[in-house]
Amino acid sequence: MKISAQEKPAGKREKRNTNTEKNARRLELIQKRLDAGPLSERFPQVSSITIHIVHYYGTTGPVFMEQTVNMVPSSNVYLLHMQCMGGKCINGGFDLTSSVEELVRNNKKSGKGKMVCGEKDAYGASNHASICYDISIKY
């Protein structure tokens, strides 16, 4: 069977482009993690961080899930980025880096706060999540 020289490469090229896009997004995320580096590099005085997070549906909705993140000096600092649990949310999320930074700067052992997804205006607040967090730091 002879396959037309024009058709086959065209089809292949299209498939490859889709995969390339997906891979590019995946690589971007891996790159962000690599760029973030270990906790010890960003916060050398910290020996451990424990963060308890409660995720809520929307900005005022019921509890979606709870999670605890434990970090040691070798942990990737990118763990401080939490995903938004909103169904349609792609680029949003919660970045606790600045909250931790502030606690460390003030030599504080704990801190609490609330956060709404940074992309909440993208599809309406109901398609995003919010969190309550409780951070404990050991020096």
Ligand SMILES: [Zn+2]
């Ligand atoms: Zn979101």
